[in-house]
Amino acid sequence: MTTDSPHSYRRLDPAGLALLAVGLAFAVISYWLVVDRAFNPLVMVPSIVAATTGASHITKREASRH
Numbered sequence: 001m002t003t004d005s006p007h008s009y010r011r012l013d014p015a016g017l018a019l020l021a022v023g024l025a026f027a028v029i030s031y032w033l034v035v036d037r038a039f040n041p042l043v044m045v046p047s048i049v050a051a052t053t054g055a056s057h058i059t060k061r062e063a064s065r066h
Contacts, residue, residue: 007064016057023051 026047033039
């Protein structure tokens with residue numbers, strides 16, 4: 001049985017934050033490619049997946065280390 005301990009806390013996950021930042025940066029680049037260079041809009045899919053995954057993993061729950 002898993003329950004949230006009263007001694008657990010949430011902290012920022014640097015890997016999730018980095019993945020979100022990279023996903024957003026490449027989303028801007030891929031948007032520019034689609035609008036100005038007439039690329040296929042599917043070029044945006046990997047950056048959207050990266051940004052979504054990074055946003056959903058931006059925090060991590062950790063147990064206290066007594």
